[in-house]
Amino acid sequence: MTDKDPNQLIARVDALMKRQQEDSRRAGEEVPLLTEIVAHDEAAATPEAANAEKALAEDIERVLLVRLVPEVNKQIASLRSELEKGLRRSVRDAVEHALAERKAKPENSERKG
Numbered sequence: 001m002t003d004k005d006p007n008q009l010i011a012r013v014d015a016l017m018k019r020q021q022e023d024s025r026r027a028g029e030e031v032p033l034l035t036e037i038v039a040h041d042e043a044a045a046t047p048e049a050a051n052a053e054k055a056l057a058e059d060i061e062r063v064l065l066v067r068l069v070p071e072v073n074k075q076i077a078s079l080r081s082e083l084e085k086g087l088r089r090s091v092r093d094a095v096e097h098a099l100a101e102r103k104a105k106p107e108n109s110e111r112k113g
Contacts, residue, residue, distance in 0.1 A: 009071050 007071075007075075009068075
């Protein structure tokens with residue numbers, strides 16, 4: 001990921017989080033807990049409404065997974081690429097260092113050989 005190509009999904013999530021935080025700050029009244037809302041809604045819900053809500057939740061989950069899994073895979077591929085580059089660099093540096101040490105101390109290699 002580069003500065004020229006910002007991750008749009010993360011930018012959108014950040015914007016939504018900032019907006020939600022601002023809305024929360026503006027709301028001076030006490031906000032009920034999610035468990036209170038869910039318990040209240042479940043008590044008042046009909047079986048048909050509960051089934052419709054469950055189906056809606058499953059649809060939302062499916063849509064989010066379809067959209068987010070490719071993004072996660074893209075990020076993993078990017079991280080894998082960066083890790084491979086770092087590993088190659090480390091191996092190259094270690095080999096160069098070992099060869100430089102060997103050249104600097106030729107008498108040790110002659111005694112061993």
